[in-house]
Amino acid sequence: MKPGLSDIKEFRADMHIHTCLSPCADLEMSPKNIVREAKRKGLDIIGICDHNSAENFPAVEKNAFQEGIKVIGGMEITSREEVHVLGLFGNERDLFNAQAAVYSKLKGINDEEKYGIQVVVNENDEVLDFNNKLLIGATEMAIEEVVDLIHKYNGIAIAAHVDREGFSILANLGFIPDGLPLDALEITDPSKRDKINGTKDFVFITSSDAHFLDDIGKRYTCFLMKEITFEEIRKCLYKENGREVII
Amino acid sequence: MKIRDIVKILDLQVISGDDLLEKEVTGGYTGDLLSDVLAHARKGNIWITSQIHQNIIAVASSKELSGIIIVNLRKPEEETLKRAEEEKIPVISSSLLAFEITGKLYETGIK
Numbered sequence: 001m002k003p004g005l006s007d008i009k010e011f012r013a014d015m016h017i018h019t020c021l022s023p024c025a026d027l028e029m030s031p032k033n034i035v036r037e038a039k040r041k042g043l044d045i046i047g048i049c050d051h052n053s054a055e056n057f058p059a060v061e062k063n064a065f066q067e068g069i070k071v072i073g074g075m076e077i078t079s080r081e082e083v084h085v086l087g088l089f090g091n092e093r094d095l096f097n098a099q100a101a102v103y104s105k106l107k108g109i110n111d112e113e114k115y116g117i118q119v120v121v122n123e124n125d126e127v128l129d130f131n132n133k134l135l136i137g138a139t140e141m142a143i144e145e146v147v148d149l150i151h152k153y154n155g156i157a158i159a160a161h162v163d164r165e166g167f168s169i170l171a172n173l174g175f176i177p178d179g180l181p182l183d184a185l186e187i188t189d190p191s192k193r194d195k196i197n198g199t200k201d202f203v204f205i206t207s208s209d210a211h212f213l214d215d216i217g218k219r220y221t222c223f224l225m226k227e228i229t230f231e232e233i234r235k236c237l238y239k240e241n242g243r244e245v246i247i
Numbered sequence: 248m249k250i251r252d253i254v255k256i257l258d259l260q261v262i263s264g265d266d267l268l269e270k271e272v273t274g275g276y277t278g279d280l281l282s283d284v285l286a287h288a289r290k291g292n293i294w295i296t297s298q299i300h301q302n303i304i305a306v307a308s309s310k311e312l313s314g315i316i317i318v319n320l321r322k323p324e325e326e327t328l329k330r331a332e333e334e335k336i337p338v339i340s341s342s343l344l345a346f347e348i349t350g351k352l353y354e355t356g357i358k
Contacts, residue, residue, distance in 0.1 A: 080299075081298060171282045172280055172298075173300060174281030174282050174285050174302055177300070177301060177302055
């Protein structure tokens with residue numbers, strides 16, 4: 001450990017978890033179940049990233065608070081090119097302002113029979129509503145606009161599962177556009193991180209992209225930082241003052 | 248067959264590269280995943296796609312494709328057209344869907 005960094009600790013984070021709001025996620029992905037599973041897996045931080053929506057974040061956060069787990073609110077936003085980008089936000093105001101901006105660019109009505117139901121719940125796992133937007137759809141924003149939107153609300157923009165064949169920036173766009181200000185890349189198989197062309201200047205995280213309870217924490221990222229705050233995580237991504245990201 | 252012939256036969260609209268229509272078309276490739284096009288398209292191919300992002304120009308340029316046909320009247324981004332001029336890639340628009348335009352190109356003898 002570098003001198004003066006004795007106050008840096010290691011925290012385990014799974015930054016990409018879906019809830020029952022995502023039509024493709026298991027209905028068992030309720031706030032209480034997610035937090036219980038995260039606790040069981042020894043996670044310190046979880047990110048809630050449903051498709052193009054954040055409506056279940058408050059319910060997860062209320063449960064996690066009691067368990068001493070930090071929840072970061074986010075969305076997995078789909079660009080016009082059908083690239084998935086994680087937007088993570090530091091507080092509820094920024095998160096829901098970003099959500100409103102995403103909703104304004106998201107067309108279509110969900111078909112529950114075909115795509116699954118989109119359940120909005122409260123902190124007691126009780127159903128509040130069914131979201132009727134086509135959350136599985138693509139927004140009308142180019143990937144540059146998605147990243148700008150995330151940054152406009154002080155968020156962290158991470159290209160999701162870049163090593164997958166579907167809905168990833170590398171599969172859909174061939175390579176990362178020059179100068180696109182992504183804060184990090186998410187990789188599903190960390191052993192491949194050095195084998196992906198044109199990504200050596202990026203910081204990588206890995207996460208579960210859990211749609212089922214069992215998958216929570218299956219992959220996680222270690223943040224070496226002073227304390228668990230959103231800004232500390234941001235500093236980690238930029239390796240400020242000895243902070244590090246380990247996958 | 249030259250791009251000019253294709254534009255004429257199928258009544259397409261040239262959005263960029265009016266002066267580049269003498270390029271010879273050696274075949275075609277249809278796809279929206281740029282990684283797939285990078286892996287499989289061949290030099291001289293005309294590329295049929297619904298993607299409008301600027302990366303399509305870099306892909307067409309590096310694979311030495313003869314041109315890009317954007318389907319379903321989707322409008323390319325400004326940056327895409329700027330790069331198309333720089334890289335000298337003709338960009339053509341069609342109101343047809345990818346399936347239809349591919350079929351018509353095949354009928355003209357482009358395979």
